[in-house]
Amino acid sequence: MRILMVGQGELAYYLARRLSARKHRVTVVIADHHEASALAQRLNVNTIAGDGTDMQVLDNGGARRADAVLALTPHDEDNLAICQMAKGMFGVPRTLALVNDPDNEEIFHQLQVSVAISATRILSTIFQEEAVFEQIAEIMALAEGKVAVSEVHLDAQSPALDRPLQDLDLPRDALIGGIIRQGHVIVPCGSTRLLAGDRLILIATAESLEAAMARLAGAQR
Amino acid sequence: MAKQQGESGDRDLVVIVGCGRLGALLAGRLSQAGRRVVVIDRREEAFNLLPAEFSGFRVTGDAVEHEVLRAADLAKAGCLIAVTQKDTLNLMVAQVARLVFAVPRVLARVYDPRKEVFYQRFGIETVSPTELTADALVEAVGLG
Numbered sequence A: 001m002r003i004l005m006v007g008q009g010e011l012a013y014y015l016a017r018r019l020s021a022r023k024h025r026v027t028v029v030i031a032d033h034h035e036a037s038a039l040a041q042r043l044n045v046n047t048i049a050g051d052g053t054d055m056q057v058l059d060n061g062g063a064r065r066a067d068a069v070l071a072l073t074p075h076d077e078d079n080l081a082i083c084q085m086a087k088g089m090f091g092v093p094r095t096l097a098l099v100n101d102p103d104n105e106e107i108f109h110q111l112q113v114s115v116a117i118s119a120t121r122i123l124s125t126i127f128q129e130e131a132v133f134e135q136i137a138e139i140m141a142l143a144e145g146k147v148a149v150s151e152v153h154l155d156a157q158s159p160a161l162d163r164p165l166q167d168l169d170l171p172r173d174a175l176i177g178g179i180i181r182q183g184h185v186i187v188p189c190g191s192t193r194l195l196a197g198d199r200l201i202l203i204a205t206a207e208s209l210e211a212a213m214a215r216l217a218g219a220q221r
Numbered sequence B: 001m002a003k004q005q006g007e008s009g010d011r012d013l014v015v016i017v018g019c020g021r022l023g024a025l026l027a028g029r030l031s032q033a034g035r036r037v038v039v040i041d042r043r044e045e046a047f048n049l050l051p052a053e054f055s056g057f058r059v060t061g062d063a064v065e066h067e068v069l070r071a072a073d074l075a076k077a078g079c080l081i082a083v084t085q086k087d088t089l090n091l092m093v094a095q096v097a098r099l100v101f102a103v104p105r106v107l108a109r110v111y112d113p114r115k116e117v118f119y120q121r122f123g124i125e126t127v128s129p130t131e132l133t134a135d136a137l138v139e140a141v142g143l144g
Helices: A009-021 A033-042 A055-060 A076-090 A104-110 A119-132 A206-217 B021-032 B044-049 B066-071 B087-099 B113-122 B129-140
Strands: A002-006 A025-030 A046-049 A068-071 A094-099 A115-118 A136-142 A147-153 A174-181 A184-186 A199-205 B013-017 B036-041 B057-060 B077-082 B105-109 B125-127
Touching: A002 A009, A002 A076, A009 A025, A009 A033, A025 A033, A033 A046, A055 A076, A055 B113, A068 A076, A076 A094, A076 A104, A076 B087, A076 B113, A094 A104, A104 A115, A104 B087, A115 A119, A119 A136, A147 A206, A174 A206, A199 A206, B013 B021, B013 B087, B021 B036, B021 B044, B036 B044, B044 B057, B066 B087, B077 B087, B087 B105, B087 B113, B113 B125, B113 B129
Parallel strands: A002 A025, A002 A068, A025 A046, A068 A094, A094 A115, B013 B036, B013 B077, B036 B057, B077 B105, B105 B125
Antiparallel strands: A136 A147, A147 A199, A174 A184, A174 A199
């Protein structure tokens, strides 16, 4: 994939490194001139020094051919403008924006941003859940947080061990999408049995998450 | 610019985002014309620019936060005028005002003429000082 990223700092660096290691063709637009040349030396990616909210800069960065644009600046207004221009001017199919104010998440979706990620909301959700369940980590939230994809770690005290999944009586709005067992992924069916040490990919609505966790990890931790 | 004297009584409020030279001037004039005005700016000191005739309210905060827009009573505004120094901020606030707060009329100052053209498709009225100045200068030197 051709990815055009607008950002700065450690986030831009580590993400660019990771994406280019996966053979994506990454171009990074960085406001600061020195940072741009330093990044180009550290990584095998194209960098452009300039204002990512300037159409000409996006164009120079290859927006017309990009499969995805990632807007990762610290400013919500800039990330929105980058995504809107990428999609509206250059026809980029996928746009992703970082959102600081969680209130802006929904509006970003209405305004041509394919994926809006609020670090604030993710961290506060994890924090709240950690207080109740130490064995669960939210991987992502969908539909403005109404559905969560979580990773659940089963220990030996789990009440769900050694029984077929169909007998677990999970809430209707909760689904085990995958089991990670000793480095392998198992797609479960009704007769699959859970073992201590399994990590589950749980897809659940916000309302059913707590009940699902009670079945899988125990009443409370 | 934003003269809407015939607007329904309920939404007679005008919210101005950005209290620079232009925002302060506008706030004073609209106040004098009898409109209820709220001015938002990130910096408290910015309000020092407000002229004596300004009789409205001030809200200190970043207009990119919905909380700040709520504090300015934006849901009751008939008009929002975004005139900060930053194009992207003006454009975002204008769009949030329309979509979230259902403000009937939103205007944004946009310095970059390319952005101005692009954002007209989103139903935002834009004013570009760059274009206006260029037009005025071309006319002044007799080339219009």
